[in-house]
Amino acid sequence: MADSGVGRPRFDHSFQAAPTRLYQSTKGCGDCSVSRSAFSFLVNPHRTPAEPFPFHAEFPPRGGAAALAALSACPRYAPTPLISLPGAAQRSGVAEVRYKDESGRFGLGSFKALGGAYAVARLLAEEVSRALGRPVGLAELARGEHAELTRRLTVVCASDGNHGRAVAAGAKVFRTRAVIYFHEGVSDGREAAVRTLGAEVVRTKGVYDESVRLAGEAAVREGWLVVSDTAAEPAGETAGVPLMVMEGYRVLVMEALDQLRAAGRPPPTHLFLQSGVGGLAAAVTAHLWSEFGADRPKVVVVEPTRADCLMRSAAAGQPVAVEGDLQTLMAGLACGEVSRVAWPVLKAGAEAFMAIDDLAAVDAMQALAEGGLGAEPIVAGESGVAGLAGLLALPLGGAEWLSLGLGPSSRVLVVGTEGATDPDIYHALVGRRVAAVG
Ligand SMILES: Cc1ncc(COP(=O)(O)O)c(C=O)c1O
Structure with missing residues (x-):
């Protein structure tokens, strides 16, 4: 594994209690001589670029279209913007960088709305269909026609x-x-954002992966339906729902390709995609692979250094869990175990893996907020900018840049996967309130 890192920042991660202190400590930290562009990089040794798409069963060609049809029937559906970042393109020595801004997705702040809500609908439809002995569509459910069943x-x-x-x-x-x-x-x-929607919250000790296990156990005990965005097993019972979630994610790349087509632009040559368990990156990789075959864009998977389970798995050739506290500002990416349905796709389909430090993400958030990348100011959350931060971290003309085949004709797509999903943390990191940006 080539490690270009030059040392790791030592954060005080008690930012919930004292957000301003963290911001100051990262910006003005005298003793953490860290380069903003510290990163690790691994060209995927297992990639099979020329192989025909091997995952038709898990990612059927029509899966994305089915999700788009269901989601676009929702009155709040609208494609999210695809924004050009000429400043980022210049800094990275490429023809263009486009930023798919998911912050406004269904008014829920992140791309996750595409997967989670869609999977809830599909699962409920299956349950109600079973109960009624006839197929029930999502539209019927949305109209509340079976509320007496779904409420139970x-x-x-x-x-x-x-x-x-x-x-x-x-x-x-x-x-x-x-x-x-x-x-x-x-x-x-x-937590408050979730409670506002009427959900109950259970707090658990430990890291994300532990909460996944506890939610699964509660579901078995109570007879609840698990809407997991990750799979603990390679296939079988636990794979179905994460695959539904990932089907929903495909909508964002379908939209981006349509938007490029409508603007008379060719598809991207590269994508930099942030990863937690790998669901988003795998869904997008699978979609592009099934659409473009061997001519598909190269996907670079970007993770936080302290939760780099995909990069470690790629180095080992099999899933490897990251132990420890997984502390990173990029809370949505703080996952220690890969999703077993995402892993095979990324093992064969990703071009490279990167791990970045928190400072790189904060830097990208600030650059977007200031309009410093050539676009109007953009509000983006700490997990939402990791892909962009990965691109910006690569030294122009450096070994990694060259190994990816980046150059003046490259067209890079990144996905801004969240807005300010916690406005207080956003304020602490960017130094400005959301309303003051733009
Ligand atoms: C904002 C954001 N971006 C990216 C991801 C990564 O998605 P995945 O866990 O499917 O890799 C997450 C996961 O929660 C997220 O919240």
């Missing part, structure tokens, strides 16, 4: 914040009870 059901999930909010929103729309498991590191602001 409970959906449950574990989350770092965004997935829980999406599941809670889906449960509200489709009139069912939601219980969201949050580990102790999830901020109070993110």
Whole structure:
């Protein structure tokens, strides 16, 4: 593993209690001589670029279209913007960088709304269809025609914040009870956002992966429906729902390709995608692979240094869990175990893996907030900018840049996967309130 890192910042992660202190300590830290561009990089040794798409069963070609049809029937549906960042393109020595801004997705702050709410709808439809002995569509459910049945059901999930909010929103729309498991590191602001949607919250000790296990155990005990965005097993019983969630994520890349087409632009040559358990990156990789085959864009998976389970797994050739506290500002990416349905896709399909430090993410948030990348000011959350931060961290003309085949004709797509999903943390990191940006 080539490690370009030059030392790791030592954060005081008690930012929930004292957000301003963290901001000052990262910006003015005298004793953490850290480069803003510290990162690790691994060209994927297992990639099979020329192989035909091997995952038709898990990612059927029509899956994305089905999710788009269901989600676009929602009155709040609108494609999210695709914003050009000429400043980022110049800094990275490429022709263009486009930023798919998911902050406004369904008014829920992140791309996760595409997966969690869609999976709730699909699961409830399956349950109600079974109960009535006939197929029931999502539209019927959304109209509340089967509320007497759905009210008797409970959906449950574990989350770092965004997935829980999406599941809670889906449960509200489709009139069912939601219980969201949050580990102790999830901020109070993110818990409040979920409670506002009417969901119940259970706090657990330990890290995200532990909360996943506890939510699963509660579901078995109570007869609840698990809406998990990760799978503990490679296939079988636990894979179905995470695959539904990932089907929903495909909508964002379908939209981006349509938006490029409408603007008369070719598809991207590269994507830099942030990863927690790998669901988003795998869904996008699978979609592009099935669409473009061997000509597909190169996908670079970007993780926090302290939760780099995909990069470690790629180095080992099999899933490897990251132990420890997984402390990173990029709360949505603080996952120690890969999703077993995402892993095979990324093992074969990702071009490279990167791990970045928290400072790189804060830097990208600030640059976006200041309009410093050539666009109007953009509000982006700490997990939402990791892909962009990964791109910006690469030294122009350096070994990693060259190994990816980046150059003046490259067209890079990044996904801003969240807005200010915790406004207080955003304020602490960017130094300005959301309302003051733009
Ligand atoms: C804002 C944001 N971006 C990216 C991700 C990563 O998604 P995944 O866990 O599917 O890799 C998450 C996960 O929660 C997230 O909240």
